[in-house]
Amino acid sequence: MQRARCYLLGERAVVLELEPPVSLASQQRIWGLCQRLQQNEQVEEVIPGMNNLTLLLRDPQLNALDAMERLQRWWEESEAQLPESRRVEIPVVYGGAGGPDLQVVADRANMTPKQAVELHSSIDYVVYFIGFQPGFPYLGGLDERLHTPRRAEPRVIVPSGSVGIGGSQTGIYPLAAPGGWQLIGHTPLSLFDPLQHPPTLLRPGDSVRFVPQQEGVC
Amino acid sequence: MLKILRAGMMASLQDHGRTGFRQYGISVGGALDQPAMRTANMLVGNPEQSAVLEIVLGQLKVQFTRDGWFALTGAGCNADLDGNPVWTGWRLPMKKGQVLTLATPTRGMRSYLAVNGGFAVPEMLGSVSTDLKAAFGGWQGRKLQDGDELPLGKPTRDFHDKAGVRQLLWGNRIRALAGPEYNEFSREAQQGFWRSPWKLSPQSNRMGYRLQGRELKRDAKRDLLSHGLVPGVVQVPPNGQPIVLMADAQTTGGYPRIACVIEADLYHLAQIRLGEPIHFIHCTLEDAISAKQHQQRSFDQMAWGLAHED
Numbered sequence A: 001m002q003r004a005r006c007y008l009l010g011e012r013a014v015v016l017e018l019e020p021p022v023s024l025a026s027q028q029r030i031w032g033l034c035q036r037l038q039q040n041e042q043v044e045e046v047i048p049g050m051n052n053l054t055l056l057l058r059d060p061q062l063n064a065l066d067a068m069e070r071l072q073r074w075w076e077e078s079e080a081q082l083p084e085s086r087r088v089e090i091p092v093v094y095g096g097a098g099g100p101d102l103q104v105v106a107d108r109a110n111m112t113p114k115q116a117v118e119l120h121s122s123i124d125y126v127v128y129f130i131g132f133q134p135g136f137p138y139l140g141g142l143d144e145r146l147h148t149p150r151r152a153e154p155r156v157i158v159p160s161g162s163v164g165i166g167g168s169q170t171g172i173y174p175l176a177a178p179g180g181w182q183l184i185g186h187t188p189l190s191l192f193d194p195l196q197h198p199p200t201l202l203r204p205g206d207s208v209r210f211v212p213q214q215e216g217v218c
Numbered sequence B: 001m002l003k004i005l006r007a008g009m010m011a012s013l014q015d016h017g018r019t020g021f022r023q024y025g026i027s028v029g030g031a032l033d034q035p036a037m038r039t040a041n042m043l044v045g046n047p048e049q050s051a052v053l054e055i056v057l058g059q060l061k062v063q064f065t066r067d068g069w070f071a072l073t074g075a076g077c078n079a080d081l082d083g084n085p086v087w088t089g090w091r092l093p094m095k096k097g098q099v100l101t102l103a104t105p106t107r108g109m110r111s112y113l114a115v116n117g118g119f120a121v122p123e124m125l126g127s128v129s130t131d132l133k134a135a136f137g138g139w140q141g142r143k144l145q146d147g148d149e150l151p152l153g154k155p156t157r158d159f160h161d162k163a164g165v166r167q168l169l170w171g172n173r174i175r176a177l178a179g180p181e182y183n184e185f186s187r188e189a190q191q192g193f194w195r196s197p198w199k200l201s202p203q204s205n206r207m208g209y210r211l212q213g214r215e216l217k218r219d220a221k222r223d224l225l226s227h228g229l230v231p232g233v234v235q236v237p238p239n240g241q242p243i244v245l246m247a248d249a250q251t252t253g254g255y256p257r258i259a260c261v262i263e264a265d266l267y268h269l270a271q272i273r274l275g276e277p278i279h280f281i282h283c284t285l286e287d288a289i290s291a292k293q294h295q296q297r298s299f300d301q302m303a304w305g306l307a308h309e310d
Helices: A024-038 A064-077 A102-108 A113-120 B034-043 B187-195 B263-271 B285-307
Strands: A004-009 A013-018 A043-048 A052-057 A087-094 A125-130 A137-140 A155-158 A162-166 A169-172 A177-179 A182-186 A207-212 B002-006 B010-014 B052-056 B061-064 B068-074 B077-081 B084-086 B090-094 B099-105 B110-115 B173-178 B198-200 B208-212 B233-235 B243-245 B257-261 B277-282
Touching: A004 A064, A013 A024, A013 A064, A024 A043, A024 A052, A024 A064, A024 A125, A043 A125, A052 A064, A087 A113, A087 A162, A102 A113, A102 A182, A113 A182, A113 A207, A137 A169, A162 A177, B034 B052, B034 B068, B034 B110, B034 B263, B034 B285, B068 B099, B099 B110, B173 B263, B173 B285, B187 B257, B187 B277, B257 B263, B263 B285
Parallel strands: A087 A207, B173 B277
Antiparallel strands: A004 A013, A013 A052, A043 A052, A087 A182, A125 A137, A125 A207, A155 A177, A162 A169, A162 A182, B002 B061, B010 B052, B052 B110, B061 B099, B068 B090, B068 B110, B077 B084, B077 B099, B173 B257, B198 B208, B198 B277, B208 B243, B233 B243, B233 B257
């Protein structure tokens, strides 16, 4: 079994970090363990990361060292019970004003923009974790041919809903923000709505498929 | 109602913070100086975690549209209510129509204003705090502007007289625990972190405090995978200049963590002026826990004192 180490972060957080490499199977166990931990009353929050999880204890006096031991044991017990996984389709208008860098990505891959879109939308991506912004998914599964370095000069504002590629990752900006990713398209879906429960469209463990819309390259 | 006649540089509604949503990428937020927020609420008889106005560097002018009690805590401003001096750390009466004016504080960065009955602003995701980055919560998801009118809650209790408390003092010696990657830094960097002074960069904000000082070199070259973050974590990006994460910090990141400021000392940072030096003091987990308990005792005494004045 993949080994894990536990350590404290400050006085109230305990981190469980798995030995490399990252794999979908171990990430699934992390999601499963996160779900289990959330039901524990001593746990205030759990933050899944990439190959790790961070849990915040409600009360540091309740002996963080104890919590470390227990977390280690729970990890060892956590069989690869698959957490419930949802499949979410995300409509995307590729290219045009919402995807000004589609040509850059296609050129690097020696493809036409249409081929790049076909490739990008032919994959079931996995939400490894959420971070950076409310509802911003770190997606695994981008085809190597589409890996594209970030822009040398980040944009001052990337509009919300932008679908982009940064290095080996692809993702969607839930909110307008400065950013250096290559923008290949735009989705009209809202990824973050504080009035909803849960407030984000995507959750760790979800499977995501981009669906090209007729208004754009498809 | 609280009418904002002049919003100043930056004033926002903040409370205890938003917990339970970090897995969705939502920051905890909340008042940077939690003790000052609690004190202000305690003085006017609100639940300690209630929303208050967090005012950066004073310059605020507000008008009350009902009678009641208010308290100003945190950074000490020259403040007045219709020309009468207002002391920081006191509960004072306000009358309908009176205007409270804050000048720039003489010391500290952030002042907190609480009104009895609190602000009648709905919670979003369990908190009234303004998430400025994601533009939700608080008052229309943004900092206050001239002309805003914030509804006040119904006062739940009345007081006979003014009352003051001794506020928690702040300083520039910040206790911290070694972080998970502490041992990956060179010996020189480890010693330098504790021994040399750090200057607060002007680029510091509610997300993070950027520090300037000697470069911290890391021996290990391995890249870290993204992990969860909490306020207080001191991360060191490749330029060797540390960043202390504050309440609005993003929920995950991948820079090495050299240290973690203890919870009891985080509020000091809320009050340090940009450009001022700070020092990190190495402490143990036991120290951190007892510092927190000690702080709680101060609040218990404060509450007891206030309860027995009336």
